[in-house]
Amino acid sequence: xxxxxxxxxxxxxxxxxxxxxxxxxxxxxxxxxxxxxxxxxxxxxxxxxxxxxxxxxxxxxxxxxxxxxxxxxxxxxxxxxxxxxxxxxxxxxxxxxxxxxxxxxxxxxxxxxxxxxxxxxxxxxxxxxxxxxxxxxxxxxxxxxxxxxxxxxxxxxxxxxxxxxxxxxxxxxxxxxxxxxxxxxxxxxxxxxxxxxxxxxxxxxxxxxxxxxxxxxxxxxxxxxxxxxxxxxxxxxxxxxxxxxxxxxxxxxxxxxxxxxxxxxxxxxxxxxxxxxxxxxxxxxxxxxxxxxxxxxxxxxxxxxxxxxxxxxxxxxxxxxxxxxxxxxxxxxxxxxxxxxxxxxxxxxxxxxxxxxxxxxxxxxxxxxxxxxxxxxxxxxxxxxxxxxxxxxxxxxxxxxxxxxxxxxxxxxxxxxxxxxxxxxxxxxxxxxxxxxxxxxxxxxxxxxxxxxxxxxxxxxxxxxxxxxxxxxxxxxxxxxxxxxxxxxxxxxxxxxxxxxxxxxxxxxxxxxxxxxxxxxxxxxxxxxxxxxxxxxxxxxxxxxxxxxxxxxxxxxxxxxxxxxxxxxxxxxxxxxxxxxxxxxxxxxxxxxxxxxxxxxxxxxxxxxxxxxxxxxxxxxxxxxxxxxxxxxxxxxxxxxxxxxxxxxxxxxxxxxxxxxxxxxxxxxxxxxxxxxxxxxxxxxxxxxxxxxxxxxxxxxxxxxxxxxxxxxxxxxxxxxxxxxxxxxxxxxxxxxxxxxxxxxxxxxxxxxxxxxxxxxxxxxxxxxxxxxxxxxxxxxxxxxxxxxxxxxxxxxxxxxxxxxx
Amino acid sequence: xxxxxxxxxxxxxxxxxxxxxxxxxxxxxxxxxxxxxxxxxxxxxxxxxxxxxxxxxxxxxxxxxxxxxxxxxxxxxxxxxxxxxxxxxxxxxxxxxxxxxxxxxxxxxxxxxxxxxxxxxxxxxxxxxxxxxxxxxxxxxxxxxxxxxxxxxxxxxxxxxxxxxxxxxxxxxxxxxxxxxxxxxxxxxx
Numbered sequence: 001x002x003x004x005x006x007x008x009x010x011x012x013x014x015x016x017x018x019x020x021x022x023x024x025x026x027x028x029x030x031x032x033x034x035x036x037x038x039x040x041x042x043x044x045x046x047x048x049x050x051x052x053x054x055x056x057x058x059x060x061x062x063x064x065x066x067x068x069x070x071x072x073x074x075x076x077x078x079x080x081x082x083x084x085x086x087x088x089x090x091x092x093x094x095x096x097x098x099x100x101x102x103x104x105x106x107x108x109x110x111x112x113x114x115x116x117x118x119x120x121x122x123x124x125x126x127x128x129x130x131x132x133x134x135x136x137x138x139x140x141x142x143x144x145x146x147x148x149x150x151x152x153x154x155x156x157x158x159x160x161x162x163x164x165x166x167x168x169x170x171x172x173x174x175x176x177x178x179x180x181x182x183x184x185x186x187x188x189x190x191x192x193x194x195x196x197x198x199x200x201x202x203x204x205x206x207x208x209x210x211x212x213x214x215x216x217x218x219x220x221x222x223x224x225x226x227x228x229x230x231x232x233x234x235x236x237x238x239x240x241x242x243x244x245x246x247x248x249x250x251x252x253x254x255x256x257x258x259x260x261x262x263x264x265x266x267x268x269x270x271x272x273x274x275x276x277x278x279x280x281x282x283x284x285x286x287x288x289x290x291x292x293x294x295x296x297x298x299x300x301x302x303x304x305x306x307x308x309x310x311x312x313x314x315x316x317x318x319x320x321x322x323x324x325x326x327x328x329x330x331x332x333x334x335x336x337x338x339x340x341x342x343x344x345x346x347x348x349x350x351x352x353x354x355x356x357x358x359x360x361x362x363x364x365x366x367x368x369x370x371x372x373x374x375x376x377x378x379x380x381x382x383x384x385x386x387x388x389x390x391x392x393x394x395x396x397x398x399x400x401x402x403x404x405x406x407x408x409x410x411x412x413x414x415x416x417x418x419x420x421x422x423x424x425x426x427x428x429x430x431x432x433x434x435x436x437x438x439x440x441x442x443x444x445x446x447x448x449x450x451x452x453x454x455x456x457x458x459x460x461x462x463x464x465x466x467x468x469x470x471x472x473x474x475x476x477x478x479x480x481x482x483x484x485x486x487x488x489x490x491x492x493x494x495x496x497x498x499x500x501x502x503x504x505x506x507x508x509x510x511x512x513x514x515x516x517x518x519x520x521x522x523x524x525x526x527x528x529x530x531x532x533x534x535x536x537x538x539x540x541x542x543x544x545x546x547x548x549x550x551x552x553x554x555x556x557x558x559x560x561x562x563x564x565x566x567x568x569x570x571x572x573x574x575x576x577x578x579x580x581x582x583x584x585x586x587x588x589x590x591x592x593x594x595x596x597x598x599x600x601x602x603x604x605x606x607x608x609x610x611x612x613x614x615x616x617x618x619x620x621x622x623x624x625x626x627x628x629x630x631x632x633x634x635x636x637x638x639x640x641x642x643x644x645x646x647x648x649x650x651x652x653x654x655x656x657x658x659x660x661x662x663x664x665x666x667x668x669x670x671x672x673x674x675x676x677x678x679x680x681x682x683x684x685x686x687x688x689x690x691x692x693x694x695x696x697x698x699x700x701x702x703x704x705x706x707x708x709x710x711x712x713x714x715x716x717x718x719x720x721x722x723x724x725x726x727x728x729x730x731x732x733x734x735x736x737x738x739x740x741x742x743x744x745x746x747x748x749x750x751x752x753x754x755x756x757x758x759x760x761x762x763x764x765x766x767x768x769x770x771x772x773x774x775x776x777x778x779x780x781x782x783x784x785x786x787x788x789x790x791x792x793x794x795x796x797x798x799x800x801x802x803x804x805x806x
Numbered sequence: 807x808x809x810x811x812x813x814x815x816x817x818x819x820x821x822x823x824x825x826x827x828x829x830x831x832x833x834x835x836x837x838x839x840x841x842x843x844x845x846x847x848x849x850x851x852x853x854x855x856x857x858x859x860x861x862x863x864x865x866x867x868x869x870x871x872x873x874x875x876x877x878x879x880x881x882x883x884x885x886x887x888x889x890x891x892x893x894x895x896x897x898x899x900x901x902x903x904x905x906x907x908x909x910x911x912x913x914x915x916x917x918x919x920x921x922x923x924x925x926x927x928x929x930x931x932x933x934x935x936x937x938x939x940x941x942x943x944x945x946x947x948x949x950x951x952x953x954x955x956x957x958x959x960x961x962x963x964x965x966x967x968x969x970x971x972x973x974x975x976x977x978x979x980x981x982x983x984x985x986x987x988x989x990x991x992x993x994x995x996x
Binding site: 125206252254431432510677679686711719 | 819821822829830833834835836837838839840841842843845847848875876877879880888889892896898899900901903905906907908909910911915930931933935936937938939940941942943944945946947948949950951974975976977978979980981
């Protein structure tokens with residue numbers, strides 16, 4: 001035993017086990033898609049449109065074909081017969097949704113900067129990149145649509161000339177009597193919030209390798225994807241390769257955050273090129289290329305009104321959204337903002353909720369699921385709005401929240417959005433967060449600094465969030481017109497030597513499934529943690545799965561592992577009873593050993609049983625000699641993690657600089673399999689949510705150029721930009737799975753953006769400021785301060801004004 | 807040049823980037839490419855002992871130099887435990903969960919090694935600023951900072967204890983609502 005081993009205890013679940021995944025990652029023995037080298041491998045480079053919207057009048061690849069090392073070059077028209085239906089959108093949210101054909105390589109019209117117009121294949125990656133310079137494309141500019149509201153005006157220019165409108169869909173939902181809730185309300189607070197466009201930026205760029213059939217009839221595709229199973233199905237439907245003749249491997253995958261939850265043009269292109277050329281091909285995006293060719297996230301304009309009684313009780317909420325689809329619908333683009341429909345009411349009770357979302361086409365990179373997908377946008381809006389309401393009616397923001405939130409004794413609770421939160425305890429999480437944060441002490445400091453007119457003001461931000469995750473109950477997805485189910489699959493096999501293979505349909509890319517699933521199986525089967533191996537991410541090995549996104553893997557995939565293990569134990573118990581010549585009813589199973597009740601000496605380990613079943617010399621007549629089991633589970637409900645997050649920021653009113661001084665996160669994710677992994681998920685989630693609040697924004701100019709087109713201009717925070725987060729947790733088990741677990745991957749991201757922005761606004765509130773555009777960069781904060789009216793009877797803001805632009 | 811102690815002698819195009827020489831010519835794929843603007847640091851290696859971003863170095867600039875990558879960092883195991891030969895930074899990133907997807911990790915470790923060479927007793931702030939040129943999208947950096955501080959302690963000859971679970975290890979409040987029965991009766995989907 002070394003210092004690195006966790007202490008041996010009986011419990012394998014609920015304790016930190018150091019990750020099995022790490023050894024190859026810390027030593028550089030990795031299997032990233034771009035590492036794949038195959039005999040005869042050719043390299044693919046794409047020619048991409050520099051125009052946001054244009055008619056393509058001519059594409060000439062003849063000069064590119066003359067370049068050194070070039071093997072082939074194709075225009076969109078050359079290849080269109082291979083994918084005539086275009087790339088799939090699996091979420092037609094309304095029957096009359098407009099859904100433009102999305103060809104992997106455009107033929108006659110490009111609709112965003114980065115849209116592909118031609119492809120070059122060469123012997124080296126440098127030769128392929130060089131040859132793209134020799135593809136000649138003639139563009140005829142078309143009007144560019146970048147602003148959602150302008151796009152919806154009568155007579156607006158069209159982002160896609162094949163459509164009759166830029167409106168993709170409008171999706172309404174009204175629950176309760178919304179008019180009655182607003183009529184006669186003592187307070188109505190109305191705000192507009194803008195949830196800016198973000199670029200997910202997984203640190204591994206996307207990459208695809210596709211090899212044509214050799215000894216078998218199947219194509220093999222390696223892709224930096226979160227969804228090997230869905231990708232296989234969708235490519236089969238798109239490119240005419242039968243599903244059983246396509247094997248998809250997601251090897252080591254370097255982060256995703258939703259950006260690799262898609263079926264991309266380059267995957268279809270590589271499959272078709274491997275077929276046409278009968279040689280393996282590889283495409284790896286550069287970061288700058290990925291910034292225009294990989295999905296973006298968020299991008300909503302949110303108009304909200306909340307109606308309250310005199311005493312602060314919420315009567316109703318109206319949310320009207322514009323959601324930017326970008327130029328095309330990717331896999332789940334239109335469904336993302338609609339997930340917010342169920343989240344705007346958050347943890348609060350109310351009489352009525354109205355929600356309406358209009359999806360809008362613009363000449364920008366398509367949006368799709370980015371960490372949280374619809375829930376961060378909704379949570380940001382409601383948590384900001386609650387703070388605004390508290391300010392307007394003169395109530396302490398925690399008091400307003402507590403007055404309206406679901407009390408712990410009220411669970412399970414059917415919300416106004418029509419879904420049932422199974423468990424939670426908002427009081428406990430809030431009490432713990434306030435205690436850790438020294439909430440009262442910081443409020444006192446804030447009052448002193450306001451009083452003294454300190455140029456650096458202290459702001460305190462609250463986020464009492466919940467979210468729905470663990471995608472998802474298949475029937476619910478069906479009712480939302482989603483194109484697939486939300487089940488998950490696992491297989492568990494006991495080998496002759498007592499070792500265990502777990503095969504999972506989830507597809508991890510940093511989440512630690514190999515470790516956590518090993519813990520679940522070791523606990524359930526009573527075998528050593530080290531004796532479990534977990535296989536995933538290859539459709540030839542894990543034949544069935546719904547992959548990884550939406551904080552689903554543990555609550556659905558881990559659930560499947562548990563059930564498959566339970567079935568193995570049930571089989572083993574029958575064999576053990578046979579071996580011990582005892583009745584099954586008389587057997588106990590404890591930590592891997594079956595023993596006869598009252599005769600502890602009469603026992604067999606599960607490993608004994610595994611060997612006996614392998615030999616198969618003597619086993620019960622009415623069963624197969626096998627200790628393998630499969631389970632496909634489909635939870636009846638989502639899981640609802642929640643928590644209370646508190647942020648303290650210092651805002652320099654002269655420079656607009658925001659310094660994040662302290663961040664406390666108390667999360668309730670139900671029961672925990674591996675605390676260290678859970679904490680890591682919280683940390684990473686927080687960083688991305690804080691990044692939306694303070695640093696990141698994808699900016700387009702009026703011509704549709706992505707101004708923040710590289711990591712030079714798009715501000716992904718480094719270690720120097722963030723503090724050490726302080727975390728704790730409360731625990732109310734989920735009831736929708738036998739492990740009692742809730743999803744954790746997205747919670748930190750969902751919670752932290754409003755916590756930070758509430759803190760920034762709180763710091764500036766005495767200046768008459770009630771909103772700051774995200775990100776709260778020095779420029780945005782400074783400009784907000786400059787445009788604010790000087791406070792009555794105070795000179796601290798006017799001092800800043802005098803020292804600034806005046 | 808030598809790469810991880812092995813002599814390498816190749817004729818290369820003048821424009822070939824060092825990282826592509828390592829990955830595509832030598833097959834040393836432990837070093838990753840995360841961007842094309844020298845911002846992310848995933849490609850960090852050591853050139854004659856100093857950390858460099860190998861996407862911004864031409865192979866010909868490394869002519870005659872000693873290049874060290876993540877792949878050469880671990881020594882052969884001293885006992886049956888594969889981790890026994892790991893560099894203290896590799897052990898610390900494992901112990902403190904300083905990696906999730908692991909794509910930034912080779913660069914993080916190589917940069918951290920350079921940092922600890924210059925400053926064997928860094929403060930948390932020193933580590934945060936020292937790693938400013940390396941981006942991680944998974945960890946939020948908290949556990950990376952813990953990892954580097956842990957490795958620094960081990961390199962100074964101090965004893966390092968168990969990994970930090972932050973506050974998540976034990977729940978502060980466990981409320982088991984009246985759902986236990988519901989949980990036990992949960993049926994498997996048919």
